[in-house]
Amino acid sequence: MSDEKREIEKIKEIFEREFEGLSGSVKSKFEGLGLSALEKLQKELNELRVKHTGKKSPLSGAKKLIGKVAPDQRAEFGKFVQSVGKTIENKIEDAEASLKSRIQKAKLEREKIDVTIPGRRPRPGHLHPITLLRQKIEDIFVSMGYAIEDDREIETDYYNFDALNIPENHPARESQDTFYTTDGFALRSQTSTVQIRAMERRGVPLRVIAPGRVFRRDTPDQTHTPMFHQIEGLCVDKGITMAHLKGTVSEWLRRMYGKETKTRFRPSYFPFTEPSAEFDFSCFKCDGTGEFERGKCGTCRGSGWIELGGCGMVHPNVLKNCGVDHKEYSGFAFGFGLERMCALMYSLDDIRLMFENDVRFLEQFR
Numbered sequence: 001m002s003d004e005k006r007e008i009e010k011i012k013e014i015f016e017r018e019f020e021g022l023s024g025s026v027k028s029k030f031e032g033l034g035l036s037a038l039e040k041l042q043k044e045l046n047e048l049r050v051k052h053t054g055k056k057s058p059l060s061g062a063k064k065l066i067g068k069v070a071p072d073q074r075a076e077f078g079k080f081v082q083s084v085g086k087t088i089e090n091k092i093e094d095a096e097a098s099l100k101s102r103i104q105k106a107k108l109e110r111e112k113i114d115v116t117i118p119g120r121r122p123r124p125g126h127l128h129p130i131t132l133l134r135q136k137i138e139d140i141f142v143s144m145g146y147a148i149e150d151d152r153e154i155e156t157d158y159y160n161f162d163a164l165n166i167p168e169n170h171p172a173r174e175s176q177d178t179f180y181t182t183d184g185f186a187l188r189s190q191t192s193t194v195q196i197r198a199m200e201r202r203g204v205p206l207r208v209i210a211p212g213r214v215f216r217r218d219t220p221d222q223t224h225t226p227m228f229h230q231i232e233g234l235c236v237d238k239g240i241t242m243a244h245l246k247g248t249v250s251e252w253l254r255r256m257y258g259k260e261t262k263t264r265f266r267p268s269y270f271p272f273t274e275p276s277a278e279f280d281f282s283c284f285k286c287d288g289t290g291e292f293e294r295g296k297c298g299t300c301r302g303s304g305w306i307e308l309g310g311c312g313m314v315h316p317n318v319l320k321n322c323g324v325d326h327k328e329y330s331g332f333a334f335g336f337g338l339e340r341m342c343a344l345m346y347s348l349d350d351i352r353l354m355f356e357n358d359v360r361f362l363e364q365f366r
């Protein structure tokens, strides 16, 4: 055998050794391989192709030798080189083809969707019970011609107390009862502050309700939380009397709890109203009888009445503080808490439930 032929044999041998290493893994490990491993193999195979059939490969060097072989042996040598080249190319092509189909299969596998699996139902959220209650009350008052007033939760002492005719020495001003910021502002302890803001901003006559958060330094328990919600109502016009107040509150509560609902006022005291009253309404659970299912009604504790809030005729000093002529104008105001109302309506024995954001609780108000 000529030297050239031996050279070619060597090239073939080297290729086969290297190819075996690779094709061994191509064929046997193949089955369990993931997509990225298969793709890596494809890259290796490509490199092998370049190395053994590319321009700089020993094979292409051997092809150049053909012309140098003695003429009588040239044809045979040429054929031999060709056949080795073909063998190499065929092997690589075979491996490539099967690798390609394997990769295809792996890709399909990965993208497979089982359309028979039941879908996951989206769980849309819903409004908080306090929001639902607030909206219901807002709707009623809006239908009676009231505007909704929104205002700040951090107030000066003036708006939280002074303008509301709350005297200098009133216990509510104590830092035991009211939260103060380090620079002396108060977190409003009642939505009555909005009475002042609304009269300053809108002037009179006006009819507004002001829902919002209020803050008091209470230790949380079943009936207290340091933050809760109130709704304040204010109506100022010429000739407004206590009868308008009673009529408005009664009408609102009838629309809330049914036509038969009764309202009663008990004399009380608030610095910002004169006269002042607390208002109760007949229990919606026992229809004011105090008895429910042959026992004492749990909602009104047998009294037949539910205490809800405070109200009264706006104190002349409050009107004066807002630049309103109290001889020409008069008004009424009322205020109540939403958490208590909500707790009664849903028989909750702990208002803290409304702030814990436990979905098992909240889901019941869908």
Ligand code: DAH
Binding pocket: 189, 190, 191, 192, 232, 233, 270, 272, 273, 309, 310, 311, 312, 313, 333, 334, 335, 336
């Ligand atoms: N601000 C009072 C409170 O937080 C409730 C209240 C009483 C509001 C009488 C009023 C009112 O507007 O006239 O207890």
